[in-house]
Amino acid sequence: MTNWVEISARNLETNYKTLTDAAAPGVTVLAVVKADAYGHGADLCAPILARAGASWLGVTDVAEGMAVRAALAQEAIAAARQPRILVMSGLGEDDASSAAAYGLTPVVWTEQQLGWLDAVATGYEQLAVHLEIDTGMARQGVAPGAELDDVLRALAGSKALRLEAVMTHFASAEIAGSKQTARQQQLFEQALEQVAAAGLRPACIHAGNTSGVDNASGEESSLAWLRRIAAKYQTQAMVRTGLGLYGYALPVEREAGFAGTVQETVRPLLKPVMTWKARVIGVREVPAGTQMGYNGTFTAAAAMRLALLPVGYADGLRRELSAAQPGAGGWVIFNGQRVPIVGRVSMNLTIVDVTALTDVAVGDEATVLGEGVTAEDHAARAGTISYEIVCGVKASRRLV
Numbered sequence: 001m002t003n004w005v006e007i008s009a010r011n012l013e014t015n016y017k018t019l020t021d022a023a024a025p026g027v028t029v030l031a032v033v034k035a036d037a038y039g040h041g042a043d044l045c046a047p048i049l050a051r052a053g054a055s056w057l058g059v060t061d062v063a064e065g066m067a068v069r070a071a072l073a074q075e076a077i078a079a080a081r082q083p084r085i086l087v088m089s090g091l092g093e094d095d096a097s098s099a100a101a102y103g104l105t106p107v108v109w110t111e112q113q114l115g116w117l118d119a120v121a122t123g124y125e126q127l128a129v130h131l132e133i134d135t136g137m138a139r140q141g142v143a144p145g146a147e148l149d150d151v152l153r154a155l156a157g158s159k160a161l162r163l164e165a166v167m168t169h170f171a172s173a174e175i176a177g178s179k180q181t182a183r184q185q186q187l188f189e190q191a192l193e194q195v196a197a198a199g200l201r202p203a204c205i206h207a208g209n210t211s212g213v214d215n216a217s218g219e220e221s222s223l224a225w226l227r228r229i230a231a232k233y234q235t236q237a238m239v240r241t242g243l244g245l246y247g248y249a250l251p252v253e254r255e256a257g258f259a260g261t262v263q264e265t266v267r268p269l270l271k272p273v274m275t276w277k278a279r280v281i282g283v284r285e286v287p288a289g290t291q292m293g294y295n296g297t298f299t300a301a302a303a304m305r306l307a308l309l310p311v312g313y314a315d316g317l318r319r320e321l322s323a324a325q326p327g328a329g330g331w332v333i334f335n336g337q338r339v340p341i342v343g344r345v346s347m348n349l350t351i352v353d354v355t356a357l358t359d360v361a362v363g364d365e366a367t368v369l370g371e372g373v374t375a376e377d378h379a380a381r382a383g384t385i386s387y388e389i390v391c392g393v394k395a396s397r398r399l400v
Helices: 009-023 034-038 042-051 062-074 093-101 111-120 146-156 179-197 210-214 222-232 375-382 386-392
Strands: 003-007 027-032 056-059 084-087 104-108 127-132 161-167 204-206 236-241 274-279 282-286 304-309 331-334 337-342 350-353 365-369 396-399
Touching (some): 009 027, 009 042, 009 210, 027 204, 042 062, 056 062, 062 084, 062 104, 104 111, 111 127, 111 146, 210 236, 222 236, 375 386
Parallel strands (some): 003 396, 027 056, 056 084, 084 104, 127 161, 204 236
Antiparallel strands (some): 331 337, 331 365
């Protein structure tokens, strides 16, 4: 194995506890394992989270929900510890029967989706659904107003379906004093009034992500607002945390004109769960003037010692970490010491400068992502976010 990912069960459990402690009191934490647990392996992470006490897991689609259900069964999670599984990213007609058979809970927002579920409900107890409200992202969800009234009538008239929860998703949860979040909250409250007027009583409402838990800035945080609204409608509050489980959170930013204190409650406490390593497959000495990698973008100003790592952009190492000048790109870690990438990151190979180290040899391990070189470090150089970095890693994974 020349490059691989190690998943820390301890750090995943610690992060889950950090998030649940921050969300308390009275707010359930749904642990999101969609997108293969943000690149960490849902088959590895879901059982750990179940044992840690997660009562809900979130997946992308029905196929992923089925795979997570199988992973929980494989790990012999006791029936009393089996989490509910929320299918977060839509439902197709072909998915309805599998959702029912595997006990998955779909997010819905159209009469068509309700019809598909109604058609397969024979032989099952009432199927629980979570209704998503579009409060301002123009992605999933039904708009408050006449469109929502139509969906609510269909739900109220269905004997096979049960409205278990109403939910929304905030576009700017990481922005302190966000006017957009305030508008979305108002629209969500309007939608809840419509739900109540339709005679429906959901057992739960949920909104917000890791940033919604982390961002405690402003006179009323998203968590405080959620608790207040849940109390008003005598229902359970829930948040959906994903990235924070895996050790990262977006920095809390400031809305223009926001004069309050910016406060992060969990970001400083989170521990990265993924460590990506590669084993040196070659070491060589090169003289001054040697050009390295595709197009010879890096030229040695003096004699150098180079190590070759069997990892590249096909494995998820971003090409933006390439370096045409010393220190201009990314780096890896050998025994706690930073070693720069030189030249262009290739499809499956990357060159690093180990001139300053005397003992690097074939077979030695380098940390590509982990302590000393985080997903946020990679993201800063790639012009993206830590979500994309961890989701993009394609190396084999193992628990440690």
